[in-house]
Every structure is written in structure tokens, then in C-alpha cells.
Amino acid sequence: MVNNEVKKIPAGGNSTSIVASGFYWPTGLAMDALGDIYINDFLNTAIKEIPADGGPVTTLLSGVRVEGFVLDASKNMYFIEQGKTTIKKFQRAGGTPSL
Numbered sequence: 001m002v003n004n005e006v007k008k009i010p011a012g013g014n015s016t017s018i019v020a021s022g023f024y025w026p027t028g029l030a031m032d033a034l035g036d037i038y039i040n041d042f043l044n045t046a047i048k049e050i051p052a053d054g055g056p057v058t059t060l061l062s063g064v065r066v067e068g069f070v071l072d073a074s075k076n077m078y079f080i081e082q083g084k085t086t087i088k089k090f091q092r093a094g095g096t097p098s099l
Contacts, residue, residue: 006039006050020050020057030071038077040066047077047090061090 004023007016019037028040035052038060047061047069065082072078077090 006037020048022057023048028066028069030069032071032075033073038069038071040069042066047079060092 003021004026005021006019006023006026006029008019009016020039023039023041024043025041026039027042030038032038037050037052039048039050041048042065045063045065046059047066049058049060051058061077061079064079067080067082069077069079075092077092078087079090080087
């Protein structure tokens, strides 16, 4: 968390490559079946997606401090906001996020 970068370490390799940067206290990570990576950018109050194909980083959810999250097989995200006691579902129907 010191340099706020996401790095890839290849299997059996000692070198790393920067996949994305600009995060402010990244605190969680998940990967879907396609290899897309999801990062909880805690102090930027956002969940961001890093596509497996190397495309641009996309902000999926912003304005909430997420304590933890998981993904289901349909890329729906379930999360808990900081200081809250309920689980919320973030749907990605048709590629458009909605709460």
C-alpha cells in the first residue's frame, strides 16, 4: 500500500509489472472468471475494475467506503459499507452498474 500500485507477479518469476496505479489505500481485491480484477480503492471511496485484456481502469462504484466485497458468477457485487450493518448488491445488468 506504500506506492498504491497493483502489480502482477508471473508464476515462477521474480520480476513484477505494474498493472494499474493511482489508488489511495487499496484494501481489497477480487478476480472474476475472465481474469478481470476488482480493487477496493478505500480512501478514494471507489471500487475499480482492471480488465484482463489491459484496457483502461473503470470506476464501478463511487462515493462509498466499502469494508468488504465479493463477486458472484454474474459479476454482481455484494458489499458492506463502512459503519453499516447491511449487505448491498451492486448489479451489472447489461454492463451498466446499478444499485
